[in-house]
Amino acid sequence: MAPSLSQLASRLTERLDAPLPGHEAHLRMAPRDSARQADLSVNTRDCREAGVLVLLHPGDDGPSVVLTVRRDDLPDHAGQVSFPGGRREDGESLSNTALREAEEEVHLSPASVDVLGPLTPLFVPPSNFCVHPFVGHAPSVGSLRPTDAEVGQILRVPLARLSDPATRTTETRRLKGAAVDVPYYDVAGHTVWGATAMMLAEFLAVVRDAGFRAE
Template identity: 60%
Template sequence: MQSVAFDEHIARLRARLAGPLPGTAAQLTMAPRHRQDPRLADVRGKRCREAGVLVLLFPLEVPGTGRDTPAVLLTVRRSHLNHHAGQVSFPGGRREPGETLRETALRETHEEVGLPPDAVDVLGPLTPLYIPPSRFCVHPFVGITRHRPALRPHDAEVADVLAVPLAHLLDPATRRRAPRLLHGQAVEVPFFAVNGYEVWGATAMMLAELLALFAPLPDPARAPTSRGGQ
């Protein structure tokens, strides 16, 4: 099967990750109004617990085309948990002594969905994100597999595994807003509508930066020119 579409997307992603990242500005497009201060998201100078997560892309067949398109891996937490019950997130967790954050992301993904670390080609990191309520500094790493992996929940905290087409996430109609009760106050929260779930909070912010890497770059030929002296 030809996978031209997948390969084209990944080549573009690899090139963008090698340059300046969209950063906090992209993350804040999916942050609630009370978290719009860039200093809140910045991990620098924060006393925090460190975590690593994997932002995995893999090929998903487009029915009737013979081509593959990128899909993003997300996990659904079980509804009975004390923390973040029912929420959608990237696989990952807290860093253990002696391991790098990259190793943390791969280990946690293996534990949660059964994906062997050596099956993942890690392309590079996204911008770390500080999460004030939990005091975690989360470090996301973008990785790919060349074939769709056989993923299923392996962890007591994971209820389901989602393969979300990148095209769906890039559709502006997927970005929505709804009121939520946070810390006793009604707050309008942005989210991605995915398979009947609402992806919000830190996951949505990291996802926004990933999607910004696929946005068209400004065309220097169309940049306004100075007319000074005329």
């Protein structure tokens, strides 16, 4: 039997305090076969810092994860799927960045979230961001809604769906003029790829370690 959300949150807190799957998990969803762990590390990077929130909450079909979809009419990254989050402000902890940005983007009260622990930071070369993901648990999230001009839609995706191997697939894209096999998660008809998919891969590995299995 799968653990309840409260049981899963407790197990995740313990698991996140142990050594993480790290870049090995990231590489499973990396767009380039030539990607190396060293290329993903934030160590010694002169980069912009960002915090994102991987939020677990109760859903109609069991524990669910919150993702955001950028509006289709934006000039850059239209339709892109990501975790709530954004750039760190001066004097702010990265976990507080993730909570503040989630409030600004999806109307999530920071007081409702228990931050369980961090995942492995990831360097994203195209934007020169060092992204720091944090796993959070909210027993209730209230009425989430887009509260940022760039957010067009909020996805509340069952963890069982994300954990199903059938959700992961691959397509060929042209990146920097070359044909590259790109792994992605098919989530409610949306393509989750790139840095978000890589962070999601580590999160799902940690969730499996904590005893959650798709039924």
